[in-house]
Amino acid sequence: MSALNAATTDLLDDIVGFTHDPEGFALYAFGWGQGELGKFKGPRKWQTEINRHIGAWLGNPDTRHQPCRIAVASGHGIGKSAQIGMLINWALSTCEDCRVVVTANTETQLRNKTWPEVSKWHRLSFVRDWFVPTATAIYSVTDGHDKSWRADSVTWSKENTEAFAGLHNVGKRIVVIFDEASAIDDRVWDVTEGALTDEDTEIIWIAFGNPTRATGRFRECFRAHRHLWHQVQIDSRTVEGTNKTQIQEWVDTYGEDSDFVKVRVRGIFPNLSMRQYIGEEDVDAAFGKHLRPEQYNFAPVILTCDPAWEGDDALVIAKRQGLAFSVLQVMAKNDNDVHVANILARYETEHGADAVFIDMGYGTGIASAGQTMGRSWQLVSFAGKSTDPGCLNKRAEMWKEMRDWLKQGGAIPADPELRDEIMGPETVPRLDGKVQLESKADMKKRGLRSPNKADALALSFAYPVVKAGINHNRRAHGATHNARA
Numbered sequence: 001m002s003a004l005n006a007a008t009t010d011l012l013d014d015i016v017g018f019t020h021d022p023e024g025f026a027l028y029a030f031g032w033g034q035g036e037l038g039k040f041k042g043p044r045k046w047q048t049e050i051n052r053h054i055g056a057w058l059g060n061p062d063t064r065h066q067p068c069r070i071a072v073a074s075g076h077g078i079g080k081s082a083q084i085g086m087l088i089n090w091a092l093s094t095c096e097d098c099r100v101v102v103t104a105n106t107e108t109q110l111r112n113k114t115w116p117e118v119s120k121w122h123r124l125s126f127v128r129d130w131f132v133p134t135a136t137a138i139y140s141v142t143d144g145h146d147k148s149w150r151a152d153s154v155t156w157s158k159e160n161t162e163a164f165a166g167l168h169n170v171g172k173r174i175v176v177i178f179d180e181a182s183a184i185d186d187r188v189w190d191v192t193e194g195a196l197t198d199e200d201t202e203i204i205w206i207a208f209g210n211p212t213r214a215t216g217r218f219r220e221c222f223r224a225h226r227h228l229w230h231q232v233q234i235d236s237r238t239v240e241g242t243n244k245t246q247i248q249e250w251v252d253t254y255g256e257d258s259d260f261v262k263v264r265v266r267g268i269f270p271n272l273s274m275r276q277y278i279g280e281e282d283v284d285a286a287f288g289k290h291l292r293p294e295q296y297n298f299a300p301v302i303l304t305c306d307p308a309w310e311g312d313d314a315l316v317i318a319k320r321q322g323l324a325f326s327v328l329q330v331m332a333k334n335d336n337d338v339h340v341a342n343i344l345a346r347y348e349t350e351h352g353a354d355a356v357f358i359d360m361g362y363g364t365g366i367a368s369a370g371q372t373m374g375r376s377w378q379l380v381s382f383a384g385k386s387t388d389p390g391c392l393n394k395r396a397e398m399w400k401e402m403r404d405w406l407k408q409g410g411a412i413p414a415d416p417e418l419r420d421e422i423m424g425p426e427t428v429p430r431l432d433g434k435v436q437l438e439s440k441a442d443m444k445k446r447g448l449r450s451p452n453k454a455d456a457l458a459l460s461f462a463y464p465v466v467k468a469g470i471n472h473n474r475r476a477h478g479a480t481h482n483a484r485a
Helices: 008-016 022-029 045-059 080-095 107-124 186-195 242-255 259-266 281-284 339-352 360-372 394-407 415-422 440-445 454-459 476-483
Strands: 068-074 100-102 129-135 137-140 151-153 175-178 202-209 229-236 303-304 314-321 324-332 353-358 379-380
Touching: 008 022, 022 080, 045 068, 045 080, 045 229, 080 100, 080 107, 080 137, 080 151, 080 175, 080 202, 100 107, 107 129, 107 137, 107 151, 107 175, 229 242, 242 259, 242 394, 281 394, 281 415, 303 339, 303 360, 303 454, 314 339, 314 454, 324 339, 324 454, 339 353, 339 360, 353 360, 353 454, 360 379, 394 454, 415 454
Parallel strands: 068 202, 068 229, 100 151, 100 175, 175 202, 303 353, 353 379
Antiparallel strands: 129 137, 137 151, 303 314, 314 324
């Protein structure tokens, strides 16, 4: 007889009755009002609402076998780790061979905060003897089910996403939990999304987090992908048991509408992340904005080429004319410089470009090929000297000009990737106060892609440009005005 079958018949019958009722399970399976839970009568109100949503989803035959996606953005101290622990205990206890995967923004968060809370709620559960807890997993004691009936804590890596690609469990139950989801790499989200395709399977995907970043897939759960997700935004002031005095001190100190209070208290995404250089408000105003031709066709036409930085980056060719910006072509990293030069030359002729700027980092071969075709393309060194004394280098100068252009009414395509790239880079604190943007390598460490489309826009501000036929001897200020009109 297996260890699981040794449980009392009454307990088994009761637990089976909670298969699609996480709210009832949470009330039944833990000793509320006793021991460690002596001060609590049951789950908090917001936790109960999440449990009811899952129960209603699974209880409806039309939705039961469709992915149940829940995104929870909150302030601090609301008890999200406790909710994760209770949900995992319910998921494992009420469905044979259930598979659960839990990850977090960092290994430290996962190992030191998330998983210890999961282990705590396992220990507090009346059915704790049905499972074996370890430092990285909880698995069934039932003979032969230790590999198929389990929860695992998994540290994600953008280079190693196999753990999320293998989330198949046909006919049973899959639960995926992202903790501090704002900082989990987009590629992990993409792989997880692609893996949740099993038929006749209960699939629950919950992303928890403080809304620390104005970009990324967690942000899109509340914006572009909101039709796929049940969104919950929780103000810490509305939650039982939070330190209301401390929270009010934050509000009094930083202000109700400050990004500090939005993120840490109100559960609202910031206009700017902590060191974010370009804010959401300016980018949203430009996103998909329609301009009449007469608002930009008097300005010089500038083409840019931002070659791919690494193998998984994209090469981007773009065009800006005054306030109007468009991406002409995106292609995978291409080391055939002559091929790229021919494409760029075709666009130059087609659009009657007044200037073509190419990122020097990986574009010297393209420029050289263009020279043999009689093209006068200009290489731009992002690390070069800035003409703006307030900027560390040319890159910072161009991004500053791009930020000002957005504030002046610039228009970008309705491209979520471009929008996120523009808002992606953060500044590096400097004693001299000069603007310095973090490197692409550092952006990738934060789980962001290389901002190739945004860099293609920034390149268009490299140097002043005048429209063909206009007197090139006019003052530099006038030329600059024409280039950025």
